[in-house]
Amino acid sequence: MSKYQKRSKQELARRVAEDIFDGAYVNLGIGMPTQVANYIPAGREVILHSENGILGMGPAPAEGLENYDLTNAGKQPVTLLPGGCYFHHADSFAMMRGGHLDISVLGAFQVSATGDLANWSTGEPGAIPAVGGAMDLAVGAKSTWVMMDLLTKAGECKVVEACSYPITGLACVKRIYTDLCTLECTPQGLRLIDVVPGLSQFELEAMTGLSIRPLLNKSPRTCSTSAITEAGLS
Numbered sequence: 043m044s045k046y047q048k049r050s051k052q053e054l055a056r057r058v059a060e061d062i063f064d065g066a067y068v069n070l071g072i073g074m075p076t077q078v079a080n081y082i083p084a085g086r087e088v089i090l091h092s093e094n095g096i097l098g099m100g101p102a103p104a105e106g107l108e109n110y111d112l113t114n115a116g117k118q119p120v121t122l123l124p125g126g127c128y129f130h131h132a133d134s135f136a137m138m139r140g141g142h143l144d145i146s147v148l149g150a151f152q153v154s155a156t157g158d159l160a161n162w163s164t165g166e167p168g169a170i171p172a173v174g175g176a177m178d179l180a181v182g183a184k185s186t187w188v189m190m191d192l193l194t195k196a197g198e199c200k201v202v203e204a205c206s207y208p209i210t211g212l213a214c215v216k217r218i219y220t221d222l223c224t225l226e227c228t229p230q231g232l233r234l235i236d237v238v239p240g241l242s243q244f245e246l247e248a249m250t251g252l253s254i255r256p257l258l259n260k261s262p263r264t265c266s267t268s269a270i271t272e273a274g275l276s
Contacts, residue, residue, distance in 0.1 A: 045240050046222070046238050046239060046240030046241040047238065047239075047240070048221040048222060048238065049220075049221045049222070049238060050221075051074060051077060051221075052077065052080075052081075054074070054189060054219060054220070054221055055074070055075075055077035055078045055080065055081050055189075056081040057219060057224070058075075058078050058081075058147060058187065058189055058219045059078050059081035059082050059083065059088075060081075060083065061217075062078075062082070062086070062088050062145060063144075064086045064087055064088070065087055065088075065089075066088050066089070066144040066145055067089045067091060067097075067142060067143050067144050067145075068088055068089070068090055068091065068143065068144060068145045068146070068147065069090075069091045069092070069093065069138065069143050069145070069146045069147065069179055069183065070090060070091075070092065070099075070114070070147050071115075071146065071147055071148040071149055071176070071179065072114075072115050072116040072149070072174070073116065073149045074149055074189050074190065075147040075148060075149060075189050076114060076116055076118060078147055078189070079099055079100065079101050079102065079120070080101045080102055082101075091134070091137065091138075091143060092114040092115050092120070092134075093115045093131075093134050093135070093138060093174070093175040093178075093179070094113070094114065094115045094131060094134065095128050095129045095130055095131050095133065095134040096112075096114065096120070096122070096126070096127075096128045096129075096134075097126060097127055097128075097129075097137075098122055098123045098124075098125055098126020098127060099114065099120045099121065099122065099123070099126065100120065100121035100122060100123040100126070101121060102118070102119070102120065102121070103119055103120070103121050112128070115174070115175070135175065135178060138175060138178045138179055138182045138183070139178050139182045140182070141182060141183075141184065143179070143182065143183040143184065144183065144184050144185065145183060145184070145185050145186075145187060146179040146180065146182070146183035146185075146186045146187070147187045147188075147189055148161055148176060148179060148180065148186060148187070148188055148189070149161055149188070149189060149190055150188045150190050150200065150215075151163075151164055151200065151207050152200050152201075152202050152205045152206065152207050153188050153190075153200065153201055153202070153205070153215050153218050153227070154201075154202055154203065154204055154205050154227075155201065155202070155203055155227065155231045155232045155252055156213055156227060156228070156229060156231065157212075157213045157214055157215040157216065157227035157228075158204070158205050158209055158211070158212050158213060158214075158215070159176075159180050159186070159188065159205075159209070159210040159211045159214055159215050160205040160206075160207035160208060160209055160210055161176055161180075161188075161210050162174070162176050162177075162208065162210050163207065163208045164207050165206075165207050165208050173210070176210050176211075177210055177211060180210050180211030180214040180215075181211050181214055185216045185217070186211070186214045186215050186216060187215070187216060187217040187218075187219060188215050188217070188218045188219065189219045189220075190218070190219075190220060191220060191221050192220040192221060192222045192223065192249065192250075193249065199249055199250045199251065200220075201218060201220075201225065201232070201250050201252065202252075203251075203252060213227075213229070215227050217235075221238075222237065222238055222241060222246065222249075223235075223236060223237040223238065223241070223246055224236045224237075225254070230255075231252070231253060231254075231255065232250075232252060232253070232254045232255065233254065233255045233256065234246070234254045234255065234256055243256070
């Protein structure tokens with residue numbers, strides 16, 4: 043039986059941050075994606091956006107220095123980098139819908155092998171709809187990435203052949219960053235970008251129940267949290 047260690051949430055955030063290119067305008071969705079702001083590589087200029095009307099967010103403030111008049115869309119206190127600003131919600135959505143964001147990093151309940159996204163409702167009776175700006179971000183950004191655990195607490199895979207939860211956007215997800223691997227969604231299905239040490243592609247396919255191809259017909263590489271993918275942005 044193979045031995046592997048999952049990426050922690052902090053390691054996963056660092057892994058996502060490594061792939062964001064210099065000069066990118068990036069929205070970080072509510073939940074796990076907000077941690078990416080803390081791991082932008084030194085010397086790389088990334089302009090972070092929040093849908094409640096912020097451009098130029100920095101990392102989380104130090105304990106005791108929180109300003110609750112400056113929060114992200116998840117109501118978490120944030121910092122503002124020099125040159126950053128905050129503005130009307132409508133202007134923020136104009137940025138999202140107008141194709142002005144290079145990357146949107148979102149959480150998800152499910153992602154299909156071809157990039158369909160379900161992240162606003164499980165469809166359960168009585169569940170509170172929480173779409174927010176997810177639909178706008180999913181189709182408005184030039185590239186949508188998902189950041190999530192690969193498996194649910196019950197052991198079910200969140201990467202599926204077809205989403206069973208209400209759809210947020212069709213064929214919009216380009217990358218899936220998880221605690222066990224990084225995947226690329228293509229019209230032909232999934233391609234493996236990297237996997238945590240000790241976990242084989244065969245075992246990963248058993249977990250997902252899906253066929254996964256190596257990226258660009260190369261053997262999949264194991265990837266520590268400091269590794270950067272061989273491929274650039276999709």
